[in-house]
Amino acid sequence: MKCMGNSISRRGFLHAGMVGGIGLTLADYLRLQEVQAAETGRQPNGPAKSIIYIFLQGGIAQQESWDPKPHAPEEYRGAFGSIGTALAGIRFNELMPHSAKIADKLCVCRSMSHGDADHDRSTYIMFTGYKPTPAIQHPSFGSVVAHEYGPQNQLPPYITIPNQLDDSGGPGYLSSAFNSFSLGANPSAKNFRVRDLELPGGVDQPRFARRRRLLDAVNDHFRALEESDALEAVDSFYQRAYAMISSEKAREAFDLSKEDPKLREEYGLNEAGARFLLARRLVEAGVPFVTTLYGAWDHHTEIVPGVKKLVPNFDQAFAALIRDLDQRGLLESTLVCASTEFGRTPKINTTAGRDHWGKVFSIAMAGGGIQSGIVHGASDAIAAEPAADMLSVEDWATTMYHCLGIDAHKSLMAPGGRPIEIIRGGKVRRQLLV
């Protein structure tokens, strides 16, 4: 797909307005305006100012997390028991004691359904709200938010921890300006640094200033000769990079060592803990959309050890994140969503695992205008089908956008002047809202 948004600058904009640049189309022009609008941030105007989108890649089993089936026969129930939660009559898998304690802060949806069972397709659905089609690539939730709200406090509006998933997490038909910024490094690593954010060894701020002066001299010469929108696009990213590099506050948003070691331990000194804590720091610094990935949950074989390895860390970090946000007074303005590709088959398979299952699965949300202390919908006795209040991806996504003050029925402009709704056919589910 040709990306036009990027290659058009303020100068191009003036041309469009004044003389109607030859070959510049109305669609180009509208996209250009959008890119420019996105250069200056706008405060989200819903109850949620930010979203932390936790994505459990590979598909977490609903049975081994939010929706245990203690009364089902063992081949459906699986090896684990269940525990009571802060909500009367509601049980989570026994591996989730921390989340159980804060269940009164959560909205657990046990009736999510999209029906797909392919990794790539389901990931796409859960990142964009659309089923994939060969004709067009849809923007991810984060890119739409970046498009609507732009950068805040010198920080990118959409950040992925640690690296963006190729097709699904991207800007789709929107300009690449709305792509996520990937850390390019793992926050749980010992010497974690955001890739290329720090000046290299031996280059201090004065020397960096010298480099910039020398670079300005070269660029000034070239730009006096060659006017091009492509150059301005490159330049705008250099300006953003400079702003981040030289803003102490922006860089500190990525610095986990600024956190109290006790709190770090509460989150867990592991991948889940470090990533979720970093997500909180970024949200606190004003980033409107943070995606964080955790774990490889595709447990076709030996689900017992697989889940034992991942669920406890996730549980601890997730509960710590909700508590931490709550204590800082950020939970009201931060929507946290623990999402996944799909659920897993009702029955344990012959290799002691569970396979892909898109007919019903669970997600959990908290904060940001979402009702707390509720379980929405239910799956049937063996977690095979939605039994009550099926929640479609479209409704769920529309509701999340609503919390951020974005009307998901609004259309965005795809190339060729093709308007496409942010989410097609979704409804705001009032029961999920405060």
Added chain:
Amino acid sequence: MNHRLDNANLHILPSAWRWALAVVLTGVLASAGDARGETNRGGPADNAHRIASLVIYPGEIHLTHAGAQQPLVVQATREDGVTLDVTDRVELHVENGQLAHLANATLFADQDGDTRLVARLAGRVAHAAVRIRDTHQPRDLSFRNDVIPVLSKVGCSSGACHGASRGKDGFNLSLLGYDPAGDHFRLTREISGRRINLALPRESLLLEKATGNVPHTGGRLLASGDPHYRMLEAWLREGAPNDAETAAQVDSIKLYPPAAVLEGAGSRQRLRVLATYSDGTRRDVTTLTRFETSNEFAAELDAELDEGAVVRAKGHGEAFLTAHFDVHSVGMRVLTLPADLEFAWPEVPEHNFIDTHVFNKLKKLRIAPSELASDAVFLRRVMLDLCGRLPTADEHRSFVADESSTKRAALIDELLESPEFHDLWVMKWSELLQMRTGPKITKKALMRYYNWLRDQIEGDVPVDRMVYELVAASGGTFAHAPTNFYQSEPEIAKTAENTAQLFLGIRLQCAQCHNHVFDRWTMDDYYGYAAFFARVGRKPGEDPRETVIFNRPAGEMKHPVDKRKMPPRFLGGELADIGEEDRRVVLARWMTAAENPYFARHMANLVWAHFFGQGIVEPVDDVRVSNPPVNPELLDALAARFVEHDFRLKELVRDICNSRTYQLSALPNETNATDEHNFARAKLRRLPAAVMLDVINQVTETTSKFKDVEEGGRAVEIPDGATTNYFLVTFGRSARETVCTCETRREPNLSQALHLINGATVHHKIRQGKVVRRMLEDNKSPAEVAEALYVRCLGRAPTERERTAIDDELAAAEKPREVLHDVFWALLNSQEFLFNH
């Protein structure tokens, strides 16, 4: 003041007044000091002087039922190419007035017979043949040809409404009517036929919803009594019949006039669309046609007018209009020129046929090409484009000093034979062919495939030959490497889509599920084409890592709507005569034939796009009616030339690089500053990821390590798309996972900027390569080193201002080497370095 409007209004004034006003007008123009006053049509005498031709559309008028009528368009063309819609000004009459009469520029049938329509304007005469039949017979109403078009036109069956795959609010129509039988069923039978009321047609839910009389999410689409409403009502009154099997189908549509050159904002040209049906009848379907303009800034459409459709000029530029009716789409080109344009074509030499076609278009647009690029700029550009490297300081010096008038051509010849040229084109093709290891392609198979491709490019094997080998390939993936083409994609339908996009530039994807909305492709086309791949068989070879591709004796493609078995049919062409052959062999022969309407054009366009950063059709692999070539004559000529060269890549590249068009400067002039599409100046192109990494290595005298590439080798030589590194990913190298050329990305992003500013690639390589240190050890002064770095990276010496900036920094610092490293850093981060220009 808008002269056109004044002039257009003249005809309604009494003739004496007309003359008088014309004189006044001309006087005003002259006194305003407008030197081109006389090019504005002042009056009939002036018109007589300027109008070169006059044409009536349609040129053949068939009226074949009672009450038949044909609205007319009469277009005049001035000597300077500007066209005028003179329909209202022209003098029209029917030679045999008994047969037909005229009113409001519309011809009405009265009696059977043949006659001629005559138009006269300013001494020019135009004729149209008129054939009138069956004036006693009213036309039969057809569900497919009358009802479905109304539902499409008013939007009922659009993708946003009931044409969505799952319909809307419980009512589903096929997208823009691709399934008339299904639509008839859903309208008349579904929910027990409650959508229609044959007793009281006006109370049918269909009409009540469309008029908004009962609540309708889609709002009010029709007013009772308007022509579309009356059509639906008439159909209901007749009992909502379905068509007989033999009902006529639309064979083709035509859009009139075929082109327009409009002068002055606000000038108009009316449009008509004529459909020809399989029973030979014709019908004006303008009011049922959906129109689109590619560029609202240049030309806007007003299709809601009672008179049909009108295009109106806005800003200076070009627009392509598309008309969609039934499954057909046709287009026309509209150029829009400002009324007060001062333009003189600079007499620049044409190097070859490419320049002729590019300049012809620019003349029409009143755009002047930029100057020829300097030797240094040309050298850098052509080396990057042909070899993916920068000229060395020595090459730079000797080329600039060379006084031969043929040195550019000689350089092109030399570079075309260099191994680096082969590397670049092998990379290009391996991206298109998705060369990467994966579940189906083992390392060994991939290397065979890659080496086969290398042999093709190095041997300058004709591209038609190469593509034939790929499409028709049978045998083991080790023994016969091109068979690996069938290993990148296991699905039949997807393989068909891939070949169409790769080799013909056609995206068929949409037509898998519905008739293409913006193009001619129907589901029949899709499944007929996919049938060529229905018999691709795969079986294990002797070596377990090898697969054998073979032609299965059976296997069919079925149409998903009605389960018809689809015989193989060439895209947009005939049913294939397969005989005893492998279907793919027959396809490969058709595809790579010189007369194939897509192949040579698409291949030539792919090559063109490499050198200009955009295709003549852009995106290159999205050829469709509504995405026409910016310069069709150029594309035709390029394709013809490619065929003439027996599809040899190097010859085509030689033509392109030797053209003045390729050698133009990127520096804009006043007339071409806002033009991005017509090749009036060189376009700045960011270096592709692999080339960028290679040239950073080149100038810092360092290397990167890549799997399967010899020590010191280049990123462009990586055989496997799965081999990559942070730099290549961040700068958008194609992962070779799809056939789409869009997989190679050149848009900037934040990570790229951070990486060049702070990352290891620039900062470390500068130190690691020790270039500055060696130069200083050679007793060069810091200023000399700085200059050498400039030449090395940018192919030029520093300017006075840059020199001063460097001197100032050197004077203020203690360690000159550090300053020079920073100069080097600045050069590698500079836009002049990152772009080919």
